[in-house]
Amino acid sequence: MAAKFDRREFLRLAGLGGVVFASGLGFGANAAAAKGQKQEEFYWVQLSDSHWGFEGPAVNPDAKGTLKKAVDAVNSLSYQPDFVVFTGDLTHTTDDPVERRKRLTGFRDIVAGLKVKTVRFMPGEHDASLDRGKAYREFFGEPNYTFDHKGIHFIVLDNVSDPAAMIGEAQLGWLKTDLARFDKDARIVVFTHRPLFDLYPQWDWATRDGAKAIELLMPFPNVTVFYGHIHQEHHEMTGHIAHHAAKSLIFPLPAPGSMPKRQPIPWDAAAPYKGLGFRDVEAAAESANKYEINEYPVQKA
Amino acid sequence: MESRNYVVWIINATLLVALLVSVAAALFAKPETAGERIVAIKVKCSEDGPEDSSNKKGVPLILQLSSLDVPHGLNLPDRDVRTDALPGKPSKVHVASQQTGRFKSHCDISCGAGQEELEGAIVAKE
Numbered sequence: 176m177a178a179k180f181d182r183r184e185f186l187r188l189a190g191l192g193g194v195v196f197a198s199g200l201g202f203g204a205n206a207a208a209a210k211g212q213k214q215e216e217f218y219w220v221q222l223s224d225s226h227w228g229f230e231g232p233a234v235n236p237d238a239k240g241t242l243k244k245a246v247d248a249v250n251s252l253s254y255q256p257d258f259v260v261f262t263g264d265l266t267h268t269t270d271d272p273v274e275r276r277k278r279l280t281g282f283r284d285i286v287a288g289l290k291v292k293t294v295r296f297m298p299g300e301h302d303a304s305l306d307r308g309k310a311y312r313e314f315f316g317e318p319n320y321t322f323d324h325k326g327i328h329f330i331v332l333d334n335v336s337d338p339a340a341m342i343g344e345a346q347l348g349w350l351k352t353d354l355a356r357f358d359k360d361a362r363i364v365v366f367t368h369r370p371l372f373d374l375y376p377q378w379d380w381a382t383r384d385g386a387k388a389i390e391l392l393m394p395f396p397n398v399t400v401f402y403g404h405i406h407q408e409h410h411e412m413t414g415h416i417a418h419h420a421a422k423s424l425i426f427p428l429p430a431p432g433s434m435p436k437r438q439p440i441p442w443d444a445a446a447p448y449k450g451l452g453f454r455d456v457e458a459a460a461e462s463a464n465k466y467e468i469n470e471y472p473v474q475k476a
Numbered sequence: 477m478e479s480r481n482y483v484v485w486i487i488n489a490t491l492l493v494a495l496l497v498s499v500a501a502a503l504f505a506k507p508e509t510a511g512e513r514i515v516a517i518k519v520k521c522s523e524d525g526p527e528d529s530s531n532k533k534g535v536p537l538i539l540q541l542s543s544l545d546v547p548h549g550l551n552l553p554d555r556d557v558r559t560d561a562l563p564g565k566p567s568k569v570h571v572a573s574q575q576t577g578r579f580k581s582h583c584d585i586s587c588g589a590g591q592e593e594l595e596g597a598i599v600a601k602e
Contacts, residue, residue, distance in 0.1 A: 269589050305589075339563040339584065340584060376551070376553035377553050377580045379551075380580070436595060437592070
């Protein structure tokens with residue numbers, strides 16, 4: 176508990192962090208997901224949509240430096256997170272399989288500089304949709320998996336390796352089997368790339384069969400979803416399930432449906448890196464479905 | 477009177493480009509039975525699409541799609557219309573003609589770099 180207080184105090188004094196979003200409805204404590212694991216307070220860092228290999232000076236003249244700055248910013252946190260998770264689009268898409276692997280290599284080399292050595296990955300459609308995840312697997316392994324940490328069951332869902340933006344019946348069956356192992360009060364966090372719900376299908380901000388995953392998750396009152404893809408902070412509820420989208424590390428996109436086209440927001444020379452950033456997520460010990468989200472800029476203003 | 481009863485469907489080039497990624501040429505329309513009009517479209521990555529206009533009000537539009545290269549998917553979320561466009565396997569999708577407006581479309585199957593920048597629309601005018 177001392178660490179928690181100190182970290183919050185540090186954030187306040189350093190002027191770091193942005194909007195703090197308290198997620199969840201507070202269904203009570205003692206809902207540790209993994210048998211024998213005690214629910215403890217901790218935090219992780221979510222980074223997303225770094226699009227390594229992207230080139231477009233009008234939207235990010237520092238495309239080759241932004242991810243490195245983010246890694247440095249995470250490393251500069253006084254209290255290091257338990258783990259870091261990248262929620263997809265690690266690299267920018269390319270039709271060239273050789274170039275795709277070159278970009279994955281470049282990304283992997285940069286994030287190897289993180290002090291935190293527990294780093295979780297998942298693909299975005301830019302990484303995996305054109306070869307059904309073949310190159311991604313060579314570097315980072317299976318695109319869907321689970322892990323348990325301090326009382327929370329984490330599920331990584333792949334909704335991009337199928338070029339039709341689907342989770343697929345096989346993976347949905349895997350999810351159903353996995354969830355069947357847990358009591359209904361289990362504390363569950365889902366990481367994925369695309370929104371599982373229809374955020375704005377006109378811009379392809381959806382997962383075609385995402386509703387089936389949500390249906391499987393609905394019986395569990397303590398579920399929260401963290402995702403990327405839309406290059407902006409966004410919070411939405413589907414029933415009792417909170418969905419939190421993260422900022423990008425390459426360029427921001429407009430709010431859903433706010434512009435005629437889904438195009439990157441141009442670089443603002445007066446406010447470099449505006450709209451870019453990462454977040455930390457603090458899992459509270461006292462409530463089974465409560466998370467505090469702190470948003471950070473890529474670099475301090 | 478005649479013009480009041482006239483609905484023009486414009487399949488914007490960028491439209492199926494949406495699907496697009498682009499339409500490679502072959503769009504041709506031919507009057508079918510009195511109850512419908514069929515527009516055949518062959519799609520291909522990264523080529524501009526054609527433009528079509530003119531259909532009579534109340535005449536349903538049927539898009540007949542096939543792909544010249546890889547699988548594509550035409551999705552018009554506002555009209556609850558989607559279909560695959562597969563190589564060697566033409567598909568048909570019905571677009572009701574009673575509603576006017578501009579309806580965005582996109583390709584919902586990843587088919588190549590640059591796909592997501594492309595989008596299109598079907599425009600129906602009174």
